[in-house]
Amino acid sequence: MNEDAPLFAIAVAAELAEMHPQTLRQYDRLGLVSPSRTAGKSRRYSLRDVMQLREIARLGSEGITxxxxxxxxxxxxxxxxxxxxxxxxxxxxxxxxxxxxxxxxxxxxxxxxxxxxxxxxxxxxxxxxxxxxxxxx
Structure with a gap:
């Protein structure tokens, strides 16, 4: 499976990353994770994006801004x-x-x-x- 393939809708990616979908939207606005977009402009997250979201959560729990x-x-x-x-x-x-x-x-x-x-x-x-x-x- 290609780690960069845009597979997951925001709800699925949020569940996999153990975050709220609104948090994913905020991270997208801040440029921390930039998912692909469909023709209808909805976000599609890859497995690499989900792993990056988990890394963000880990670093945040360690007190990093x-x-x-x-x-x-x-x-x-x-x-x-x-x-x-x-x-x-x-x-x-x-x-x-x-x-x-x-x-x-x-x-x-x-x-x-x-x-x-x-x-x-x-x-x-x-x-x-x-x-x-x-x-x-």
Whole structure:
């Protein structure tokens, strides 16, 4: 079952979240949970929305304000998006490494830029010593 599928009417979602339907409407107005809408503009909640409503109730019972809860949920959503993006990039990198073994090697240049090296080559290291003296007054 898809967690993001808009399945539940407000009465069912309220019952699943153990809240009053008016509370769900308030959370929607505040932007804490934004359910999908049907063509007739009625709210449809997904399983993810219901889980988020339960998380709001848990955080509220711990004494966190609605603004604090909104910020926590926002950060959790950003964190989840970033984790998903990392998984996508790791998968793309793994595919690239399988398709082109040994073709690309990179190192960091002196200015922080990316330098491409041939396979088997090592980056040149600078060995000179630099003495720095601060301004004396």
């Amino acid at each position: 609605l603004e604090g809860i909104r910020r926590i949920l926002e950060l959790e959503n950003v964190n989840q998006q970033l984790a998903s993006r990392i998984r996508e990039l790791e998968s793309a990198l793994a595919d690239e490494l399988l398709n082109r073994p040994g073709r690309r090697v990179f190192a960091a240049g002196t200015a922080g830029d990316v330098v491409s090296l041939k396979s088997g080559m090592r980056a040149q290291r600078r060995t000179e010593i630099v003495v720095w003296r601060g301004l004396t007054q």
